[in-house]
Amino acid sequence: MPDPANRSPRRPLPDAPGVPARRAALRLLDAVLRRGLAIEQALDKATTGLAPSDRGLAHAIAAEVLRRLADLDGLIDSATRNRLADDAKARFVLRIALVQALQLGTPPHAAIATALPLVDGGPRKLVHGVFGTLMRQGVTLPEHASLPDEAHMRLATNWGDDVAAAAAIAITQPPPLDLTLRSDGPAPEGDVLLPGHVRVRSDMPVPQLTGYAEGAWWVQDLAASIPARLIGPGAGRVLDLCAAPGGKTLQLASAGWDVTAVDISESRLARLRENLDRTGLSAQIVAADLLKWQPEGAVDAVLLDAPCSATGIFRRHPDVLHRVRPRVIAEMAELQAALLPRAAQWVRPGGVLVYATCSLEPEEGEAQIDRFLAEHDGFAIDAIRREELPDGISPNAQGWLRILPDMLGRHGGLDGFFMVRLRRAG
Numbered sequence: 001m002p003d004p005a006n007r008s009p010r011r012p013l014p015d016a017p018g019v020p021a022r023r024a025a026l027r028l029l030d031a032v033l034r035r036g037l038a039i040e041q042a043l044d045k046a047t048t049g050l051a052p053s054d055r056g057l058a059h060a061i062a063a064e065v066l067r068r069l070a071d072l073d074g075l076i077d078s079a080t081r082n083r084l085a086d087d088a089k090a091r092f093v094l095r096i097a098l099v100q101a102l103q104l105g106t107p108p109h110a111a112i113a114t115a116l117p118l119v120d121g122g123p124r125k126l127v128h129g130v131f132g133t134l135m136r137q138g139v140t141l142p143e144h145a146s147l148p149d150e151a152h153m154r155l156a157t158n159w160g161d162d163v164a165a166a167a168a169i170a171i172t173q174p175p176p177l178d179l180t181l182r183s184d185g186p187a188p189e190g191d192v193l194l195p196g197h198v199r200v201r202s203d204m205p206v207p208q209l210t211g212y213a214e215g216a217w218w219v220q221d222l223a224a225s226i227p228a229r230l231i232g233p234g235a236g237r238v239l240d241l242c243a244a245p246g247g248k249t250l251q252l253a254s255a256g257w258d259v260t261a262v263d264i265s266e267s268r269l270a271r272l273r274e275n276l277d278r279t280g281l282s283a284q285i286v287a288a289d290l291l292k293w294q295p296e297g298a299v300d301a302v303l304l305d306a307p308c309s310a311t312g313i314f315r316r317h318p319d320v321l322h323r324v325r326p327r328v329i330a331e332m333a334e335l336q337a338a339l340l341p342r343a344a345q346w347v348r349p350g351g352v353l354v355y356a357t358c359s360l361e362p363e364e365g366e367a368q369i370d371r372f373l374a375e376h377d378g379f380a381i382d383a384i385r386r387e388e389l390p391d392g393i394s395p396n397a398q399g400w401l402r403i404l405p406d407m408l409g410r411h412g413g414l415d416g417f418f419m420v421r422l423r424r425a426g
C-alpha cells in the first residue's frame with residue numbers, strides 16, 4: 001500500500017483541445033462584465049500561452065456574446081426555474097456555449113463539450129440540462145440583437161428611437177473593412193465613398209490584400225478618416241495629439257504635413273512606429289502626457305482626437321455597450337475639457353484646430369464645444385462643408401458633424417463620431 005505521506009495532491013487533467021480558447025473567452029467576459037475593462041485591455045493576459053488562432057477564437061466568442069448578451073440571457077432565463085444570478089459562472093458558460101451553437105456555426109455537441117469543463121466544481125448538470133433543453137426546442141437568436149437597456153436608453157434619449165433601432169441592426173452585421181490610401185500605390189477593389197478611401201468587398205485576410213506589403217494603405221473606418229481630412233492639404237507644422245496607433249498621423253504625413261504625433265501610451269506608440277515603417281511615411285513621435293507636455297511654439301494646425309468613452313465604435317468593440325456607464329462618460333468629459341484648451345493655445349493665429357471623439361455621447365462632443373466657445377473668444381467654428389463628406393452625410397446647422405449609427409446604412413454604415421473644425425482669429 002503506498003505511503004500516504006508520499007502522495008501528492010491530484011493535479012487537474014490538462015484541458016482537451018478547444019477548451020483553452022473557451023476558458024480565455026470566459027476570462028475576457030469576466031474582465032468586461034465584472035471588472036469593467038475593455039476587451040483590448042484584457043486580451044493579452046486572458047490569452048497568455050494560446051496560439052494565435054485560439055486567441056482569435058476566444059476574442060470572437062467573447063465579442064459575439066457581448067453583441068448578443070440580452071438575447072442569450074433571455075433564452076437562459078426561459079429554461080431555468082430559478083433565475084441564475086447575472087454573475088453566476090453557469091450563466092457565463094451557457095452564454096459561451098449558446099453563442100457558438102446559435103451564432104458562430106459550432107456544432108452543438110462541440111459547443112457544450114468544450115464549455116462544460118469551464119464550470120469546474122459548479123453545476124455541470126444544470127448547464128448541460130439548460131443547453132440541451134434549448135437545443136431540443138430549436139431556439140434561434142432574433143434577426144437583430146437587442147441592445148442592453150442602459151445603452152438603448154442613452155441612444156434613444158439622445159438621438160431618438162430610430163437611431164437606437166439602427167444601432168441594434170448595426171451590431172448584428174459584420175462591419176465593413178475600410179482602407180485609407182496613401183497618395184500612391186496599389187489597392188484592392190471596392191466602393192469609394194470619399195477620395196482616398198476604399199470599402200473592400202473581399203473577406204481575404206488583411207495582409208493578403210493588394211498593396212499591404214507596399215504599405216499603400218492602412219485600415220481605418222471611413223468616419224475615423226474624416227478628422228484629418230478637415231485639416232486640409234499639408235501647409236506647415238501640425239500637432240497630432242492623442243495620436244496612437246496613428247491612422248490620422250499617417251493621413252497627415254501623406255498629405256504633406258510636418259507631423260508631431262504625441263500620445264501617452266508607449267505600447268500604442270509602438271504600433272504607430274510600425275505603421276510608419278510599413279507605409280514609409282514619417283513623423284516625429286513624442287511619448288508624453290498632454291496634461292503636462294507642451295510644444296516649443298505655436299503650429300499651423302492641431303488635431304485633437306481626444307480619449308473618450310468610444311461608444312461610437314460599438315460594432316467592433318461591443319464591450320462599450322456594457323461597461324460604459326455615466327461615470328465613465330463624466331470622467332472622459334472632464335479629461336476632454338482639460339485637453340481642449342491646452343491644444344487650442346498651441347494653434348497660431350489664423351490656424352485650425354480639429355476636435356474629434358469616437359463617442360455617441362453629447363457630453364463628449366457638442367457640450368465640449370459649446371463650453372469651449374463660450375470661454376474662448378479667439379476661436380470660431382470653421383463650418384465643415386458638404387463636399388468634404390461622403391454622399392448622404394451632412395454637417396449640422398452649427399457647422400460641426402455628428403455621425404450616428406443610422407447613417408450610410410445602405411453602404412454598411414460607419415463608426416459614430418463627433419467632429420468640429422475651429423479657426424483661431426488671425
Ligand SMILES: C[S@@+](CC[C@H](N)C(=O)[O-])C[C@H]1O[C@@H](n2cnc3c(N)ncnc32)[C@H](O)[C@@H]1O
Nearest residue numbers: 242243244245246247248264265289290305307
Ligand atoms: C481615440 S485614441 C487615438 C486614436 C488615434 N488618433 C488614431 O487615429 O489612431 C485616444 C488616445 O489618447 C491617448 N491619451 C489618453 N490620455 C492621454 C494624455 N493625457 N496624454 C496623451 N495621450 C493621451 C491614448 O493613449 C489613446 O491612444
